[in-house]
Amino acid sequence: MVENYGQSSSLILRGRVITMEEDGQVEAVLIEGGRIAGVGSFEKLQERTRGEPKILDLRGRTILPGFIDSHTHLIGMGLEEIRLDLSGTQSLAAALEMVSERVKGSAPDEVIIAVNWDESLWKEKRAPTKEELNRIAPKNPLVLRRICGHQAVANVKALALIGKGWKRVDRERGILLEDVCLNLDDVFPPSRDQLLSALKAAIKRAHREGVTSVQDMAKPSHLRAYQRLRQRGELKIRAYINLPFAEGERLSELRLETGFGDEQLRLGGLKIFADGSIGAKTAALFSPYRGGKIKGLFLHSQKSLTEIVRRGEEWNHQLLVHAIGDRAIHQVLKAYEKGITSSNPLRHRIEHFELAREEDMEKARRLGILLSMQPNFIGNWSKPGGMYEDHLPRWRENNQFGLIREKGLRIALGSDCMPLSPLYGLRSVVDAPFPQQRMTIADALRMYTWEPAYFSFEEGIKGSIKEGKLADLVVLSQDNFEEGLEGARxxxxxxxxxxxxxR
Ligand SMILES: [Zn+2]
Structure with a gap:
């Protein structure tokens, strides 16, 4: 629901306002013209207001600065959201019927991707076949991806669009496995309209989760969707757009640097991968994964990583280096140590920092490297019997927020869209299974508001509730967090x- 109380008029929110500033907690906040016009006692703000302000009495509920998600894949998530979801179907026949309806409503040649089928829940107890898909979609490329994400069935039209470079494509039977299924957006690049619909769906989702700003890991093709939506006045989220490092050369030729843009849409830094993921056993480790000799992989040599850092500095671009395994983190910090200006004015970051060793935490602090971390990963994988335990001998030493915080490093929290939900992440870290992972609610909230604003050089305009800052706010259902965040909405x-x- 979107409400307007008019640009010129005023709105006072009354509740438990946590400002993230020195005043800590106040009673009310006054909003005028899209900005925070005052913070303090309700009476005082009412006196100060011209005319009749609209008053929203939240009866003690908590008002915070809007959440800033420091690591998103907004359009990728949006594309998932707009895909036809087959998860509720009880039979293959019913699923095919649903897909057939979607096909009838589509333009010829439009690629249709439906997701989340699970043959174990179907009466027929079998996967769809290429022939069935050919029949219901004779004119459209059609792919049905299984719920696991690693398996799909394609019709003949879709198979014709899959380049020879993709492995594990059974063109005879239309069965796709692994990489090709996991990268459907690369195999079938979405149309401009799809990108736009995806972004809209993602923003809607972000609003539901209390997110008012994102630091997005985007592709150049996404920028058009952001700009279109903005022109239409529908980009009701602030986006700090990080592009792949490979775009750095072009950007520097145009003299475009980190920070170019405005309060709504801003060029962020350059994203680069140092290693893979723990789930795929490609994150680079010092000691092997459980039950084997595999230690993951480096995506760059030490030399080339050092060169990358040098380039970032030369181009005046913040770097966002994905590093998950302890060995990759070690490697990245070595490169930063060689290449960055002291005190890190470009605010270079490491994304994830999942398995850092203590000595490297200390090195990161010495260098002033910022850490963009995902508390969701604790919730997703850190429970006993979870993926970390399954893959790692020293599995308890993951995502050590508490320890890292204790050492005085700067952390911003983000979701990586797994899922996009600050509250899920906050709960995960506050109730983490191991003490060195855990943080207080107050610290964690700060890392989803104030800290990410600092990470994007925007601490002057957002991240706290302060006169003059942007009126981006979230109201949570509870009046205090003594019982934890379990019931917070x-x-x-x-x-x-x-x-x-x-809500
Ligand atoms: Zn990511």
Missing amino acids: VDLTIWGGEIVYR
Whole structure:
């Protein structure tokens, strides 16, 4: 629901306002013209207001700065959201019927991807066949991806679009496995309209979760969607757009540097991968994964990583280096140590930092490297019997937020869209299984508001509730967090002074 109380008029929110500033907690916040016009006692703000302000009494509920997600894949998530979801179907016949309806409503040649089928829940107890898909979609490329994400069936039209370079494509039977299934956006690049719909769906989702700003890991093709939506006045999220490092050369030729843009849409830094993931056993480790000799892989040599850092510095671009395994983190810090200006004015970051060793935490602090980390990973994989235990001998030493925080490093929290939900991440880290992972609610909230604003050089305009800053706010259902965050819900999201979500 979107509400307007008019640009010129005023809105006062009354509740438990946690400002993230020195005043700590106040009673009310005044919004005028999309900005915070005052913070303090309700009476005082009412006196100060011209005319009749609209008053929203939240009866003690908590008002925070809007969440800033420091690591998203917004359009990728949006594309997933707009895909036809087959998860609720009880038979193959019913699923094919649903897909057939979607095909009838599509333009010829439009690629249709449906997801989340699970033959074990179907009466027929079998996967769809290429022939069945050919029959219901004679004119459209059609792919049905299984719920696991690693297996799919394609019709003949879709198979014709899959380049020879992709492995594990059974063209005879239309069966796709692994990489090709996991990268459907690369195999079948979405149309401009699909990118736009995806971005819209993603923003809607972000509002539901209380997110008012994102630091997005985008592709150049995504930029058009952001700009279109902005022209239409529908980009009701602030995006700090990080592009692949490979674009750095072009950007520097144009003299475009990190920070170019404005409060709504801004060029961020350059993203680069140092290693893979723990799930795929490609994150680079010092000691092997459980039950074997595999130690993961480096995507760059030490020399080339050092060169990358040098380039980032030369181009005036913040670097966001994906490093997950302890060995990759070690390698990246070595490169930073050689290449960065002291005190790190470009605010270079490491993304994930999942398995850092203590000596490297200390090195990161010495160098002033910022850490963009995902508390969701604790919730997803860190429980006993979870993926970390399955893959790693020293599995308890993952995502050590508490320890890292204790050592005085700067951390911003993000979701990596797994899933996009600050509250899920906050709960995961506050109730983490191991003490060295755990943080207080107050610290964690700060790392989803103030800290990410600092990571994008925007601490002057957002990240706290302060006069003059942007009126991006989130209202949580609870009045205190003594019982933890278990029952907390997002009740209201305000972006630029406008209510963009109400539960
Ligand atoms: Zn990511």
